[in-house]
Amino acid sequence: MLTLEGVRQVFRSGQDLVVALAGIDLVLDRGDFLTVIGSNGAGKTTLLHVIAGNLIPTSGRVLIDGEDVTATPAHRRARRIGRIVQDPLSGTAPTMTIAENLALASKRSKRSLAVALTRRRRREFAEVLRPLGMGLERRLDDPAFLLSGGERQALTVTMATLARPDILLLDEHTAALDPANARRIGELTEAFVERTGLTTLMVTHNMEQAIALGNRLVMMHKGRIVLELGGEKKRSTKVPELVSLFSHRHIADDELLLETAP
Ligand SMILES: Nc1ncnc2c1ncn2[C@@H]1O[C@H](COP(=O)(O)OP(=O)(O)OP(=O)(O)O)[C@@H](O)[C@H]1O
Ligand SMILES: [Mg+2]
Structure with a gap:
């Protein structure tokens, strides 16, 4: 590899x-x-x-x-x-919301955020955030700058895996x-x-x-x-x-x- x-x-x-x-x-x-x-x-x-x-x-x-x-x-x-x-x-991206950050990171939604943030996508994002146990799935529309350091790093790790690198x-x-x-x-x-x-x-x-x-x-x-x-x-x-x-x-x-x- x-x-x-x-x-x-x-x-x-x-x-x-x-x-x-x-x-x-x-x-x-x-x-x-x-x-x-x-x-x-x-x-x-x-x-x-x-x-x-x-x-x-x-x-x-x-x-x-x-x-x-x-x-x-x-x-x-x-x-x-x-x-x-x-x-x-x-x-x-600090001024973007949690959902927008996840959309940006996700390979499947490179077209536009409007397309990316369908209700279905938001549900998917909530599902990937829920296991973190930090309640981020209820804060999809909060800008990232409101998150604590730990919450942000959890979001960053989630984003990294959504991007599906090798x-x-x-x-x-x-x-x-x-x-x-x-x-x-x-x-x-x-x-x-x-x-x-x-x-x-x-x-x-x-x-x-x-x-x-x-x-x-x-x-x-x-x-x-x-x-x-x-x-x-x-x-x-x-x-x-x-x-x-x-x-x-x-x-x-x-x-x-x-x-x-x-
Ligand atoms: N661009 C650069 N120009 C000159 N020296 C550099 C440069 N980048 C790194 N070094 C030097 O190379 C060595 C290795 O640095 P590096 O940042 O890889 O260490 P590290 O293991 O990550 O250390 P730390 O645990 O402090 O983060 C150090 O002596 C550093 O000063
Ligand atoms: Mg280092």
Whole structure:
């Protein structure tokens, strides 16, 4: 589904060269849900930018379904790739209503909002919002700016899945939320991913979440993948064990800056 081969990303910063990605090899199958953890500056966001096409890597290749998209610009990958970032304000159009936001996101209603917002469509939107348990299905005509951060991120995740991309990229999309909402949005994300079979990469600083969600986990450090866990091993690993695995790789705890609390 998604293959990264020897991806390197080097930035020039004044006189210095910053090696943000130092050779990343990664193969994700369709439906894989990979959580990505790592210290600040490890290269996590850069990795997502390379996959999304916002950056053309210095060297290496990116393949989606076997097609080399390394140099394909972001807008030509956008249909296949959904992206959610940390800031709840960035995913929705604030002055548009919940229903209009959902209509915009939905592939089937690209023609016009008037056509899109039939009664039937509104009923469909209410049905996708109801399982969130936030009462958003009763607020279809509220503008998005009225929603709390958690409600907005729930709406953003819903919009991302309505757009039916092949790959979903999440960059700390729960980091700006309180712990209860972060857990809720995490679980909601996993439920959506399971239902739609989306191939997903989720960057998080929350180790509890990184273990709980998805079927694979990688730890990045200084532009490299330094640890990979999958399947039963991932599920059975506890946070302290993960921390000590990092330490074994000669990474000081204080370099990790990871949240070990749930
Ligand atoms: N456009 C750029 N120009 C120069 N350096 C950059 C650029 N983008 C990123 N970097 C550097 O590349 C490295 C990796 O950055 P990146 O944003 O990928 O880290 P990250 O793992 O997402 O960190 P965080 O957890 O803080 O979000 C950092 O040293 C960063 O300063
Ligand atoms: Mg980042």
